[in-house]
Amino acid sequence: MRPQPPASRRRSPHSSARLALGAALASAVLLAGAGAARAGTSRSVEDCEAIVRSSLAGAHVTSAAVVPAGGFATADPDLKSRSQALGSFCRVRLQAEPSPTSEVGIEVWLPMENWNGRFLGTGNGGGAGAIAYGMGMMEGLRRGFAVANTDMGTAPDINTTVDQPERWIDFGYRATREMTRLGKTVVADFYEVETFRAYFAGCSTGGQQALAAALRDPDAYDGVLAGDPGNNRTHVATSFLWNHNALNQTPASALTAANWSLVSSTVLAACAGRDGGAPGDRFLTDPRQCRFDPASLPACPDDAADDGCLTRSQLATVRKLYAGAVNPRTGERIYAGLTPGSEDQPLGPLMQGDPAVWPAQQFYPFHWALGASFETRTFDFDRDLDQMDARLAGTLNANGVDFADFERRGGKLILYTGLADPAVPYEEVAHYYERLVEAGGGLDQARGFARLFLVPGMGHCFGGPGATDFGQPFTTSASGLPGTDILTALVVWTEGGAAPERLIARHPNPGPEAPVERPLCAYPGLPIYRGGDSRQADAFTCETAPTGGLRAPAKRYLN
Numbered sequence: 001m002r003p004q005p006p007a008s009r010r011r012s013p014h015s016s017a018r019l020a021l022g023a024a025l026a027s028a029v030l031l032a033g034a035g036a037a038r039a040g041t042s043r044s045v046e047d048c049e050a051i052v053r054s055s056l057a058g059a060h061v062t063s064a065a066v067v068p069a070g071g072f073a074t075a076d077p078d079l080k081s082r083s084q085a086l087g088s089f090c091r092v093r094l095q096a097e098p099s100p101t102s103e104v105g106i107e108v109w110l111p112m113e114n115w116n117g118r119f120l121g122t123g124n125g126g127g128a129g130a131i132a133y134g135m136g137m138m139e140g141l142r143r144g145f146a147v148a149n150t151d152m153g154t155a156p157d158i159n160t161t162v163d164q165p166e167r168w169i170d171f172g173y174r175a176t177r178e179m180t181r182l183g184k185t186v187v188a189d190f191y192e193v194e195t196f197r198a199y200f201a202g203c204s205t206g207g208q209q210a211l212a213a214a215l216r217d218p219d220a221y222d223g224v225l226a227g228d229p230g231n232n233r234t235h236v237a238t239s240f241l242w243n244h245n246a247l248n249q250t251p252a253s254a255l256t257a258a259n260w261s262l263v264s265s266t267v268l269a270a271c272a273g274r275d276g277g278a279p280g281d282r283f284l285t286d287p288r289q290c291r292f293d294p295a296s297l298p299a300c301p302d303d304a305a306d307d308g309c310l311t312r313s314q315l316a317t318v319r320k321l322y323a324g325a326v327n328p329r330t331g332e333r334i335y336a337g338l339t340p341g342s343e344d345q346p347l348g349p350l351m352q353g354d355p356a357v358w359p360a361q362q363f364y365p366f367h368w369a370l371g372a373s374f375e376t377r378t379f380d381f382d383r384d385l386d387q388m389d390a391r392l393a394g395t396l397n398a399n400g401v402d403f404a405d406f407e408r409r410g411g412k413l414i415l416y417t418g419l420a421d422p423a424v425p426y427e428e429v430a431h432y433y434e435r436l437v438e439a440g441g442g443l444d445q446a447r448g449f450a451r452l453f454l455v456p457g458m459g460h461c462f463g464g465p466g467a468t469d470f471g472q473p474f475t476t477s478a479s480g481l482p483g484t485d486i487l488t489a490l491v492v493w494t495e496g497g498a499a500p501e502r503l504i505a506r507h508p509n510p511g512p513e514a515p516v517e518r519p520l521c522a523y524p525g526l527p528i529y530r531g532g533d534s535r536q537a538d539a540f541t542c543e544t545a546p547t548g549g550l551r552a553p554a555k556r557y558l559n
Contacts, residue, residue, distance in 0.1 A: 041191060042113045048090035051186060059096040059106075059182055066112060067091050072133075079134050082476055086141055088112040092186055096178040099166040104175045105151040107131045108186045109141050116144030118491070119187050119198040121180050121213070121221065122473065123206015124149065127158030127364055128171065136201045136473035143478050143487070145199070146191075148183035150175045152205075158364045162372050172233075172395040173212040180213065180220050197495065201487055203227030203461035203473045204424070207415075212398040214413060218406035223494035225487055227472055228417045228424045228461050231398040231432070232335070234389055235325075235557050236424060237365045238381065239335035240352055242325035245376060246317050247353030253317045257350055258307035263318060264343040267292050271340065276526055276545075278534030282465045282513060283420055283457030284341040286526055288549050292340050294318050321349060324425075324551060329382040332554035336427040341420050345459035348422035365392055393559045401436040403450065412494040413450040414486060416472065416520075418458030420465070426454060427550045433523060434547060435558075443524075451500060452523035453486070457515075467505040467518040477506065501525075504537050 051064035067090075072083035089109045096104040120143075122136030131137075131149050140147040153170030154161055161167045170178075184198065200221045202210045207229025214224045230236050247254055255263070271290035272281045284290055297318070300309035310318065324337025342348060352358050359376065366374045369388035379385075403413065417429040433452040440446035457466015462474040469477040471485030482489040482500065489500040503520040510516045516535040519527045521542035532539035 041115065043090065043110070043190060047190060048092075048110070048112070051090070051092050051190065054186070054189065056094070056182060056185060058098055059094050059178070061092060061094050063091075063093045065091055074133065076134070079138070082134065082138050086138060087114070089141060090190065094182055094186075096175075096182060098170065098174055098178055101164055101166045102153055102170050102174075103155065103167075104153040104170055104178050105131060105155055106148060106175075106179045106182055107137075107150075108146065108148045108183045109137060110146045110187065110190050111141060111144060114144055115146060115191060117193075117196055118145050119184055119196060120145035120147045120487075121176070121183060121198070121200040121202075122147055122149045123176075123200070123202015123204075123209045124152050125204050125206060126361055127154055128152035128175075128205060129154045129157050132206075134474070135203070135206060139471075139473070139476065139478040140201070140487075143480060146183070146187045148179050150179040152176070152209075159360065159367070161364070162367050165368075168368055168392065169395055173209075173216055173398075176209045176213055177217060177220070180217070197222050197491075199223045199225070199487070199491065199494075201225040201473050203229075205230050206473060207231060207424075208233060208396075208398055214403060214406045214411065215398055215400045218403070218411065219409060221411065222409075223412045223490045224406075224414070225472070225490050226413065226415045228421055229398075229415070229429065229432075230424060232428060232553070232558070233396040233398075234365055234385075234393050235335045235397075235553060236428075237362060238385055238388075239325045240358065240362045240423075241366065241376060241379060242334075242381070243321050243338070243349060243352045244358055245379075246320040247349060248355060248376075249317070250313060252305070252311060252313040254353055255310070255314050255317060255349065256307055257344070259310060259314060260344045260348065260350055262308065262310075263297060264341060266297055267340045267343065270296070273529075276528040276543075277456065278515075278529040278539065280513065280534065281457075281515075285419070285456045285528075286545060287339050287341060287419055287426070288546075290340045294322065325381065327382050327385075327554075330554075332556065333551060334381065334385070334557050335553055336425040336431075336551045338422060339420065339425045339427070342418075342422040342425075342459065345420050345422050345464060347460045352422075365396065368392060389557075389559055397559065399432075399558045401432070401439040403436065403440065407440070407449040410494070411449060412490060414453070414490050414493075414500070415450070416453040416455060416470075416486065418455050418460060418464060418468070420457055421460045423460045427552070430454070430523070431550045431552045434550070447499070447522070453500075453503065453520045454523060454526065455505060455520055456518065456527065463508075465514060467507045467510075467515045469508050470503050470505040470520060475508070477508075502542050510535065 069088045092108040094106040120140040124132045152175040207226040208231045210226035273279045275286040275289040277285035298309040321338040325334040369391045437446040458464045458468040479485045482492045517537045525542040526545045527540040528543045
């Protein structure tokens with residue numbers, strides 16, 4: 001399920017004043033940025049249908065047709081509900097062929113009215129293979145952007161691309177580059193403009209796309225939003241394999257859903273509300289402060305498996321997941337371990353141990369590098385990983401932190417990640433940002449173009465027990481206010497406004513134990529509870545937390 005829009009709630013006078021000021025600022029910037037690009041110009045059905053006759057280098061338009069307001073057809077009930085709020089748009093489908101074996105699917109959606117004068121590239125998820133309509137396209141269109149997405153060249157299934165290295169390049173970065181090039185061309189022709197701003201927003205695989213675009217093509221986008229990024233692709237895949245093998249080492253190694261719920265609740269009982277969060281929190285605000293000892297978990301008497309305790313084999317599994325992937329020969333860290341407090345979140349250990357679903361979704365890099373006969377249990381985390389990195393790291397990974405060209409152009413980058421993400425542990429993202437800061441001349445200098453927001457209680461990209469809706473991809477919230485909408489905050493910052501120091505995140509459906517809203521703070525800040533109604537953002541202040549102390553990959557695994 002996707003999160004639903006947040007319920008209405010009472011706000012303090014101070015909150016209302018801030019939102020009103022933010023709305024005025026956002027409107028001023030949006031109007032100022034739209035003038036040269038003929039924003040708001042209405043287009044006709046004929047204008048849309050004429051796109052099919054466009055001549056595009058290395059690609060062709062397969063269809064172009066107007067979709068009426070609320071008329072986007074989909075069998076997905078969640079997307080169908082979200083599409084009801086869409087205005088009329090011109091839907092353009094393209095096929096790009098940047099190599100003789102490439103088949104890159106692309107869609108560009110063009111508002112028929114009230115275009116805001118901007119282009120928004122959006123990211124995909126997992127191994128892609130289809131256009132990702134619900135990962136930023138819909139909400140971008142609602143904000144007035146012309147939006148684009150790509151199947152990343154892996155349709156219909158990434159597992160069909162073994163022995164096709166050109167399609168690996170498409171997945172790594174080239175499909176996104178083609179989407180950007182062709183999307184901008186279509187926008188310029190349709191609206192008859194020469195210049196306009198361009199932004200990118202993506203999470204997970206989309207976060208990888210975002211960073212790869214900013215690093216490889218620093219003039220492609222003015223502002224980039226990268227969430228929970230899978231940019232260290234070969235090593236996040238190795239982490240998935242490490243966890244999968246641990247969870248399936250023997251039949252006794254696996255934990256049930258109830259076991260994982262027990263682990264998570266025990267962690268939270270020991271640490272939640274003691275790390276700067278509020279009393280009663282069901283999530284962690286600063287997992288670095290959680291000194292949880294797995295030995296404190298209830299042990300099963302006589303090692304008899306039960307949902308209310310752990311056997312010795314299950315406890316060994318938990319320890320191995322917390323420890324994270326390491327090179328067994330050298331002891332070098334490959335990837336961060338499981339974050340305490342994330343154990344029962346979606347894409348967590350329960351799914352990572354699934355012998356049918358998880359390998360089919362996540363193990364394609366091993367088949368690419370080692371062949372179709374790759375076996376999970378025989379993978380050598382030293383020698384075989386070196387072989388995979390030698391073949392794929394230069395194509396798939398976006399581990400670089402030299403954004404000098406992007407910064408020089410005035411580009412702005414915002415990263416964010418969930419502190420309860422079990423797939424891409426927050427330590428990976430925080431360490432990436434700390435490397436960026438070091439390469440960028442220190443925190444003050446780096447914060448001039450790049451900021452990171454850690455989201456307490458958020459799982460992978462969205463959802464979780466915290467306040468987790470702030471206008472990011474995958475969510476239905478698109479307030480258009482820079483104080484509550486991270487994409488709008490990026491636009492305002494990029495186009496001459498203030499850099500975001502604090503955002504307000506909302507719970508999509510707050511219950512009696514969930515926060516209504518909570519601030520998100522620019523790193524190294526975290527929201528610290530200072531008293532009052534803990535369900536409201538005004539009960540917290542952003543305060544600087546210590547940096548460092550992160551379980552960082554060895555240098556050889558940052559290739």
